[in-house]
Amino acid sequence: MILFRYLTREVLLTMSAVAGILLLVIMGSRFIRYFSDAAEGDIPVTILGSLMVFHLPGFMELILPLSFFLGILLAYGQLYMNSEITVMVACGMSPMRLLRVTLLPASVVAVLVGLCSLWLTPAGALQTEAALEEQRSRLDVSVLAPGRFQDFGGGRTAYISDFSSDGTEMQEVLVHEQPVAGAEKTHSYVTRAGSGYQETSMETGSRFLVLEDGERYGVTPGKQAAERLTFERYTLRLGLSRNRQELDSLEYATTTELWNDPSPRAQAQFQWRAGLPLMVFVLALLAQPLSRVNPRQGRFAKLLPAVFLYVAYLSLLLAAVDAVGKGVLEVALGVWPVHGLFLALGCLLLWHSQRKGMR
Incomplete structure (x- = not known):
């Protein structure tokens, strides 16, 4: 022993x-x-x-x-x-x-x-x-860095100039949405806003990017026409929580x-x-x-x-x-x-x- x-x-x-x-x-x-x-x-x-x-x-x-x-x-x-x-x-x-x-x-x-x-x-x-x-699958404020273009999947790219003092609100937000292959929409959207913040729906679990005081442009490659939308408040859906069974x-x-x-x-x-x-x-x-x-x-x-x-x-x-x-x-x-x-x-x-x- x-x-x-x-x-x-x-x-x-x-x-x-x-x-x-x-x-x-x-x-x-x-x-x-x-x-x-x-x-x-x-x-x-x-x-x-x-x-x-x-x-x-x-x-x-x-x-x-x-x-x-x-x-x-x-x-x-x-x-x-x-x-x-x-x-x-x-x-x-x-x-x-x-x-x-x-x-x-x-x-x-x-x-x-x-x-x-x-x-x-x-x-x-x-x-x-x-x-x-x-x-x-989602754009999260916690991973954004001021002064940098960042890809978040789904054909989305975001840019912010700065955060507020408490870190909850973004300043000078730019979001580019490229059409995903196989999707019905062929427009390429560029959204600019003076400020924005993120919120989550308690009922559905969906995440949204809320933009304020800005403009949204939509263009289709090969066409001269373009869409322009001016808004005081615009909500951009970022996505649902993914099920792990996927x-x-x-x-x-x-x-x-x-x-x-x-x-x-x-x-x-x-x-x-x-x-x-x-x-x-x-x-x-x-x-x-x-x-x-x-x-x-x-x-x-x-x-x-x-x-x-x-x-x-x-x-x-x-x-x-x-x-x-x-x-x-x-x-x-x-x-x-x-x-x-x-x-x-x-x-x-x-x-x-x-x-x-x-x-």
Whole structure:
């Protein structure tokens, strides 16, 4: 029991350090991307935190298997360097017993990965896309920046000169509406107003841009005639709240929906999600014999080959998912041969380590 706690602590501490570094790098990269979009006025700054939280499960489902794999390599490699494994062998520790000890924390990591891949990641992706889609479908005062033309989707472009002191009213507003392809209206409208503000209907949820003291021009390309409207108050409908059910991509579908969908694309997505927890156990089986190093070699001697092996595993898995989705591979066969291949490789390496001994 003492030995089990010691080995588990070493592996999990090393895994946590690696996972923290990888998560910091990936989250930082995504945050910079979203922050750049917010600086351009594409999304409001207020939803940046929510977007990062929604992306977290998708990052963790890929980071945890890799960090656990590296955690075993580095932790056990250090034990070999300090000759602690030699002492364990003298006390009756065999590779199979060490594997049983390793599989216990692997089970915890696999549960976390399965929780992310089967439930949290698709839910977070749906929330992220719904939030971004809502920003694309409406003109929101919170993302407007004075002195800049900004595109808000639907063929609309807006410009304001400044905000009022309390930030609720816009000054010198210009809105250009380009006809959308396939729409009945062919006019291109330009609306200018001295001021404007945004309001939301409590009954329908519709959003409106209320413009005051301005003019509205409508022209049709190729025609000399034009429309001109002078108004004291003009209400421009920005759009309704989007229903999340419109986001029907398989990436956002629940695992139950994928299980009940017999299409190759749905089954490929399901096998990808279900295969990630299995990947944790296969990587644990591969990492144990790969962590065996000579004290003269150093603990990082087999780290680079192990990383290449992980990249090959993940690349073949992604290629198999793509092939199943396109119908090149049979759904019944799926991605499981890839897992079987590396499982067999892990068993071969473990057998070789058992035969050679843990000296």
